[in-house]
Amino acid sequence: MNTERQRKYLFLNAAVQTIYCLILKGNLLITCMTEEYIIAGCLHNDTAAQRELYNRYSPKMLAVCYRYAQNREDAEDMLQEGFIKVFTQMHTFQNKGAFEGWIRRIIVHTCINFLKKYKKFNDSVDLANAGFIHVKEETIPSIMQAKQVSECIRILPVGYKTVLNLYAIEGYSHREISEMLDIEESTSRSQYTRAKAMLEGILIKKKILEKPKPRFSWAVGLKK
Amino acid sequence: MEEEFYKDEFEQFLQQQANNHRMFPTDGVWLGIYDKLHGHKKWPGLTIAAFAILIATVGISVYFSPKPSIFAIQPANKTIALVDAPKNSNALLNLVNTENKNIKGQILVEKTSENLSNGISDKQIIHSIITDLLVATDDKQNNINSEVSFNISKQPTNTVSPVVNQNTEKAQHKKATNTAFVNQEKIIEADGNKEYQFEENTLSSNLQITQPNPGKKSTPNTSKNIKSDPDDRNIADNFLKQHRTHLADFTTTKINHQKKRFSYTVYLAPSISYRKLKENQSLTSKSSNLTGPVAPNYVTDVNRLVRHKPGTGIETGLAFTYHLSNKFGIKSGIQFNVRQYNIEAFKSSTELTSIALLSSTGVDTIRSFAIYRNNNGDYSTELVNRYYQFSLPIGIDWEVLGNKKVQFHVAANIQPTYTFNSNSYMLSTNFKNYTVNSGMLRNWTINSNIETFVSLNVGEYKWQLGPQLRYQHLPTFITEYPIREHLMDYGIKLGVSKQIK
Numbered sequence: 001m002n003t004e005r006q007r008k009y010l011f012l013n014a015a016v017q018t019i020y021c022l023i024l025k026g027n028l029l030i031t032c033m034t035e036e037y038i039i040a041g042c043l044h045n046d047t048a049a050q051r052e053l054y055n056r057y058s059p060k061m062l063a064v065c066y067r068y069a070q071n072r073e074d075a076e077d078m079l080q081e082g083f084i085k086v087f088t089q090m091h092t093f094q095n096k097g098a099f100e101g102w103i104r105r106i107i108v109h110t111c112i113n114f115l116k117k118y119k120k121f122n123d124s125v126d127l128a129n130a131g132f133i134h135v136k137e138e139t140i141p142s143i144m145q146a147k148q149v150s151e152c153i154r155i156l157p158v159g160y161k162t163v164l165n166l167y168a169i170e171g172y173s174h175r176e177i178s179e180m181l182d183i184e185e186s187t188s189r190s191q192y193t194r195a196k197a198m199l200e201g202i203l204i205k206k207k208i209l210e211k212p213k214p215r216f217s218w219a220v221g222l223k224k
Numbered sequence: 225m226e227e228e229f230y231k232d233e234f235e236q237f238l239q240q241q242a243n244n245h246r247m248f249p250t251d252g253v254w255l256g257i258y259d260k261l262h263g264h265k266k267w268p269g270l271t272i273a274a275f276a277i278l279i280a281t282v283g284i285s286v287y288f289s290p291k292p293s294i295f296a297i298q299p300a301n302k303t304i305a306l307v308d309a310p311k312n313s314n315a316l317l318n319l320v321n322t323e324n325k326n327i328k329g330q331i332l333v334e335k336t337s338e339n340l341s342n343g344i345s346d347k348q349i350i351h352s353i354i355t356d357l358l359v360a361t362d363d364k365q366n367n368i369n370s371e372v373s374f375n376i377s378k379q380p381t382n383t384v385s386p387v388v389n390q391n392t393e394k395a396q397h398k399k400a401t402n403t404a405f406v407n408q409e410k411i412i413e414a415d416g417n418k419e420y421q422f423e424e425n426t427l428s429s430n431l432q433i434t435q436p437n438p439g440k441k442s443t444p445n446t447s448k449n450i451k452s453d454p455d456d457r458n459i460a461d462n463f464l465k466q467h468r469t470h471l472a473d474f475t476t477t478k479i480n481h482q483k484k485r486f487s488y489t490v491y492l493a494p495s496i497s498y499r500k501l502k503e504n505q506s507l508t509s510k511s512s513n514l515t516g517p518v519a520p521n522y523v524t525d526v527n528r529l530v531r532h533k534p535g536t537g538i539e540t541g542l543a544f545t546y547h548l549s550n551k552f553g554i555k556s557g558i559q560f561n562v563r564q565y566n567i568e569a570f571k572s573s574t575e576l577t578s579i580a581l582l583s584s585t586g587v588d589t590i591r592s593f594a595i596y597r598n599n600n601g602d603y604s605t606e607l608v609n610r611y612y613q614f615s616l617p618i619g620i621d622w623e624v625l626g627n628k629k630v631q632f633h634v635a636a637n638i639q640p641t642y643t644f645n646s647n648s649y650m651l652s653t654n655f656k657n658y659t660v661n662s663g664m665l666r667n668w669t670i671n672s673n674i675e676t677f678v679s680l681n682v683g684e685y686k687w688q689l690g691p692q693l694r695y696q697h698l699p700t701f702i703t704e705y706p707i708r709e710h711l712m713d714y715g716i717k718l719g720v721s722k723q724i725k
Binding site: 200 | 242260
């Protein structure tokens with residue numbers, strides 16, 4: 001019953017917004033849709049609202065998927081699956097947190113489920129062997145730094161990059177990650193440490209980050 | 225400070241970079257989502273058109289071609305066709321089985337016999353027979369009351385001549401050969417009123433057929449007392465065996481090509497227009513060492529970076545066909561096209577954008593104002609690129625198979641095309657903006673067209689219906705613009721054509 005009321009409220013709100021757009025802007029463009037209107041439209045299975053939602057969030061979400069995926073095709077499959085879940089599970093959105101965050105959580109879980117089908121997250125690469133991972137220069141196009149960083153993350157082994165993505169970027173705790181990936185919490189911690197070290201090395205090599213100065217440089221100076 | 229950043233804010237740095245990253249999915253992703261949510265997107269126009277073509281083809285085939293082989297070439301004259309059959313003589317004389325065919329069968333027998341006796345050449349004989357057959361068909365209605373019977377008597381010379389018993393005044397002025405009416409079974413009069421019947425399959429060399437006694441009047445035949453005449457059968461049999469090849473010349477359909485070589489067609493084709501974007505690889509590779517904004521951006525397929533969808537276009541024109549043969553013709557004419565497609569874009573505040581023009585000598589940059597963005601903006605909108613084009617198609621038309629009523633054609637042509645409009649939204653070099661620059665449009669382009677259609681003869685007109693595909697080979701914009709846009713249309717063409725007399 002509450003959900004029904006909520007829907008009616010959202011729809012009414014959206015109608016008011018539309019009228020506002022008509023009067024003030026002189027045209028009825030789909031982009032006048034507010035987030036509430038879009039949600040209400042999606043709840044009514046309205047194609048235009050769904051398309052608008054997709055247009056708004058798909059670029060950001062594809063970038064998320066891309067960091068988890070092995071290639072672009074996989075990323076698009078993840079995105080497609082994730083958005084289908086978003087549209088079909090729209091009624092579960094409680095309107096308490098940020099809508100984008102809700103979508104993002106669904107997308108991330110979709111990516112993890114996608115990877116679970118094929119990958120074992122317990123497999124890891126020792127830090128000692130990390131040096132043998134060849135970083136292909138040509139795989140990182142120098143367009144923009146954000147893309148470069150994403151490409152650098154993608155070079156990491158699957159287990160490393162998944163934990164790194166979840167912990168450093170998505171903000172999950174190691175406990176949550178261990179539950180999500182069905183691994184030990186300690187494994188998550190160790191993998192993150194190794195992933196971080198490896199990524200630092202790659203970013204330094206790509207000159208995106210500078211090498212850190214020695215912690216006790218002043219002491220070195222004193223010795224001299 | 226740097227160390228602090230490195231150690232403590234590494235995660236923040238990663239988060240910031242990750243949040244700034246955007247990627248744009250291909251159209252297929254949304255189509256996949258749409259299919260899952262709403263089912264497969266239907267295109268009712270194509271379904272209806274395909275269904276209509278199918279129904280029309282089947283209907284026409286069934287209605288107009290009741291024979292087993294609807295694509296067999298039918299001779300122009302059914303009666304003559306029977307003559308050319310392997311069992312010519314039987315077929316010929318079987319014509320007299322039916323009332324409608326009696327005239328022709330009798331005439332053939334008479335004329336054959338006459339001319340053989342007079343020593344006229346074979347071709348002349350055949351020509352004479354055919355002419356008389358055709359005349360007889362026309363005069364049949366006027367001579368329905370006329371009857372003829374052979375008066376044959378055994379005399380030393382081989383002569384056959386008809387005696388016409390005309391019941392009406394009007395029919396008296398007609399030629400006897402044109403007014404013949406004979407049944408397979410008929411009365412043979414010899415020596416006046418004496419009536420007798422020959423034995424079957426007998427034709428003696430001394431058979432004499434003479435003129436009847438003019439003083440005596442032959443009695444009108446009735447179906448009851450009509451009897452067969454084996455002599456006629458044998459005469460025709462021999463003749464046809466000897467002159468089979470010559471007769472064949474007259475049994476095939478011959479079209480008067482001189483009069484029917486030209487025809488014109490008026491057509492209309494609703495179509496779906498779309499475009500394919502390509503990068504000008506030759507230019508981008510040349511310019512890879514040059515400084516400019518272009519090279520770094522070509523890291524992925526440009527079609528992945530834009531969101532465009534087909535629009536509805538239309539084509540209409542007038543074509544003249546010169547028929548080189550029954551099956552093959554060359555076409556030319558004039559054609560008008562409206563083609564359009566939609567681009568999904570975002571409206572934003574006015575921005576300065578640049579378009580790089582690549583050439584072998586270097587990179588030139590054109591600055592332009594743009595209010596539409598490709599990826600993000602204040603609100604989304606749809607841009608429409610619409611082109612108005614005149615073209616002069618020159619091509620070929622091949623009738624692959626068919627009969628007199630229904631045919632299946634394949635046609636193709638090349639179309640030098642002039643584009644009229646000067647405004648078209650084009651992508652900036654960094655793929656971020658859409659802008660309009662009239663000087664960048666190419667006026668003359670080349671299109672090609674391929675089509676198949678089913679045509680139906682209805683009286684003097686020939687209706688045609690079938691799918692077609694049109695592709696623009698030269699890019700819409702000038703050569704120096706690094707993104708090559710090739711338009712394509714696919715639609716259903718409906719046309720009507722008529723021969724010029």
